[in-house]
Structure formats: structure tokens, C-alpha cells
Amino acid sequence: MPSQPLLSAQRVQSAGGRWLYAVDQTSHSPRATAPHSHARGQLFGTDAGVLTVQTAEGRSVVPAGQAIWIPPGVEHGAETHGPFAGWAAYLAPDACEDLPEVPCTLSMSALLRAAISRAATWADDVLDPAQQRIAAVISDELRALRPVPGALPMPTDARLRKIAHALIADPSDTRRLQDWADWAAIAPRTLTRRFAGETGYAFEAWRHRLRMMCALERLAAGAPVTTIALDLGYDNVSAFIARFRATFGITPGRYAAGRCTTLTLTSSPTDKPTPPAC
Incomplete structure (x- = not known):
């Protein structure tokens, strides 16, 4: 049975309201969403557990410490494995103009994760000056993320x-x-x-x-x-x-056993992938 979306469909599919919405969610049950797309771009990942994302271009497994970027309008499905402690940031289309045009697995910074967690507590569509400064940090940190080899084309x-x-x-x-x-x-x-x-x-x-x-x-x-x-x-x-x-x-x-909090897929000379198109 498909899981309920992290953010309401009205906000996910709207270019209006504030340019950024963020959510945090914890669940002991696996989550799964059928293939879908939305008007806003989405950056999401987990703090615990593993996330699998499928797009037309490939399959990505995203462990804790990494994130995946889905541009506006790109169809994708997702599934979690293990206890779920996840988060997501949804960006209005005009805020995605200089972000990657294809799905990418990205490294995640502690500063960006903390700022998204703070943004998840915001209730109003109009941001106060302090919230605007945090939103600006999120925008800057998003553009500083670097792709990591994670997708299986x-x-x-x-x-x-x-x-x-x-x-x-x-x-x-x-x-x-x-x-x-x-x-x-x-x-x-x-x-x-x-x-x-x-x-x-x-x-x-x-x-x-x-x-x-x-x-x-x-x-x-x-x-x-x-x-x-x-x-x-x-x-x-x-x-x-x-x-x-x-x-x-x-x-x-x-x-x-939890002795490694982040993972990066390595590549040998015999199976080196082509660079991600981000």
C-alpha cells in the first residue's frame, strides 16, 4: 500500500507560496511511493535506514549521509528499508533554474541538514527575517553539494x-x-x-x-x-x-553494526562509471 506523501499534494504541485517547504518524518514501518512527479524540485534523504529511488534514467540507493535530487516534473518512485528517519526539501520551479536538470545522488553537508530541519518547523507562508536568512543558507548549500557515484544507470x-x-x-x-x-x-x-x-x-x-x-x-x-x-x-x-x-x-x-554512518560507492578500473550528468 502506498505511503502518505511527506508534504500535501497542494503544496507539492504548487509553484505558489514560499519557494521552500521542508519536512522531517520518523517511522518504524517501511515507506513506499508509486512512480509520480510534482511541480516542485525535491531534495530528500534519510538520517537512518536506506532509501531506494527509481527513475527512468536509473536506480539509486541512498544511504544515510547522502541525498538525492529530483528536478521538477521528473517521474520517480521511492522505497525505504529499515527504520525510517527521513527528510525532504521541496523547491518552487523558479528556485531550481540553476540546479541539475537530471536526478543526482549528492553528498550532504551537516549545515544543510540542520538548516532543513529548522525549516521543517516553519508554519507560515511568509518568512520572517531570521527565516529568510536560514532559507538563503539552504539555497547556497544546495548549490555547493557535489555528486557522488550512487546511481545504477x-x-x-x-x-x-x-x-x-x-x-x-x-x-x-x-x-x-x-x-x-x-x-x-x-x-x-x-x-x-x-x-x-x-x-x-x-x-x-x-x-x-x-x-x-x-x-x-x-x-x-x-x-x-x-x-x-x-x-x-x-x-x-x-x-x-x-x-x-x-x-x-x-x-x-x-x-x-553501525560502525559506518556514511557510505560512498567506489569504482575499480574495470567498472568505473561514466561521470554523472549533473
């Missing part, structure tokens, strides 16, 4: 998208590239070339990255490391732990 070719959606539905599927090519009626060499060209990742690197995103979701929900490893198609727990450490710089056990 989706291919555009219909045959490749069919494969990508099948893997998202079942990340444990261990079919080899030749098998996928036969299934999608595409030549293996064409699959290899076009997948890398359209996503910035070799096919196997893309699949491993998807699995790592799924691992974050399941760790946030409290699943045991062994269960996650086997459910994601790894032959043994050691292989999963090694891949997780190579991707995030920490073991899944240490991450699940």
Missing part, C-alpha cells in the same frame, strides 16, 4: 532494459552473458558493447553493483549477512564480503 535499448529489469526483479539470477543474450534475442557481442556504452558499466560490473545496492537495502532491514549473500546469488559468504568491502570500503558486518 539503466540501458536504453529495449532488449537490454528487459535484461536489467529481470535482474532487478531477481538479483540472484546467475545466468551467464550468453544465456541472457539468447533470452533477450541479442548477439552476445552486441550486448557487451551496447550495455557498456549505454550504462558506463560492463555487464558483470553492473550486475555486481546492483547486488551491492540490494545488499544495503537488506542490511538496513536487518537481514543476516549469510542470508543476504546466498539470496543474492553468491557461491559463499566470503565472496560476498570481499565484494562488499571492495565496493564500500567496509565489511557488511561492520556496516550493519
Whole structure:
């Protein structure tokens, strides 16, 4: 069942009122929103738990300490994993003119997070001078955020998208590239070339990255490391732990124990993505 929106539809879909609305919300139950769009731009993230966001361009898993930017009018769906302590800032269209025109995963500053939390307490549409100064800080900090490698780009070719959606539905599927090519009626060499060209990742690197995103979701929900490893198609727990450490710089056990409050996906020379278009 879809969750109630963080902000009323009247405000989300309106260019009127103040240029910035902000909300904080905590929930012990997972939240999920069906694909939708709104007139305002949205920056949102979590202080606890993991957030998954799906757009036409790709799939992003956003851990605590990062945020995702959705420009006005861009369709997106979102889902939380684990206890939810989240926040969002909604910007009027004319306040988004010099912000990225495509969805981006961004680093988050402590100053911006604190200012958004303060803005979430504002009740009136007319801001007093002190509130206007905080709003100005939010505007400046928004424009100072830097993109981080977090999204998993989706291919555009219909045959490749069919494969990508099948893997998202079942990340444990261990079919080899030749098998996928036969299934999608595409030549293996064409699959290899076009997948890398359209996503910035070799096919196997893309699949491993998807699995790592799924691992974050399941760790946030409290699943045991062994269960996650086997459910994601790894032959043994050691292989999963090694891949997780190579991707995030920490073991899944240490991450699940709360010994790392922020994560950044790393890239090896063999699976380096193309730079984000932000």
C-alpha cells in the first residue's frame, strides 16, 4: 500500500507560496511511493535506514549521509528499508533554474541538514527575517553539494532494459552473458558493447553493483549477512564480503553494526562509471 506523501499534494504541485517547504518524518514501518512527479524540485534523504529511488534514467540507493535530487516534473518512485528517519526539501520551479536538470545522488553537508530541519518547523507562508536568512543558507548549500557515484544507470535499448529489469526483479539470477543474450534475442557481442556504452558499466560490473545496492537495502532491514549473500546469488559468504568491502570500503558486518554512518560507492578500473550528468 502506498505511503502518505511527506508534504500535501497542494503544496507539492504548487509553484505558489514560499519557494521552500521542508519536512522531517520518523517511522518504524517501511515507506513506499508509486512512480509520480510534482511541480516542485525535491531534495530528500534519510538520517537512518536506506532509501531506494527509481527513475527512468536509473536506480539509486541512498544511504544515510547522502541525498538525492529530483528536478521538477521528473517521474520517480521511492522505497525505504529499515527504520525510517527521513527528510525532504521541496523547491518552487523558479528556485531550481540553476540546479541539475537530471536526478543526482549528492553528498550532504551537516549545515544543510540542520538548516532543513529548522525549516521543517516553519508554519507560515511568509518568512520572517531570521527565516529568510536560514532559507538563503539552504539555497547556497544546495548549490555547493557535489555528486557522488550512487546511481545504477539503466540501458536504453529495449532488449537490454528487459535484461536489467529481470535482474532487478531477481538479483540472484546467475545466468551467464550468453544465456541472457539468447533470452533477450541479442548477439552476445552486441550486448557487451551496447550495455557498456549505454550504462558506463560492463555487464558483470553492473550486475555486481546492483547486488551491492540490494545488499544495503537488506542490511538496513536487518537481514543476516549469510542470508543476504546466498539470496543474492553468491557461491559463499566470503565472496560476498570481499565484494562488499571492495565496493564500500567496509565489511557488511561492520556496516550493519553501525560502525559506518556514511557510505560512498567506489569504482575499480574495470567498472568505473561514466561521470554523472549533473
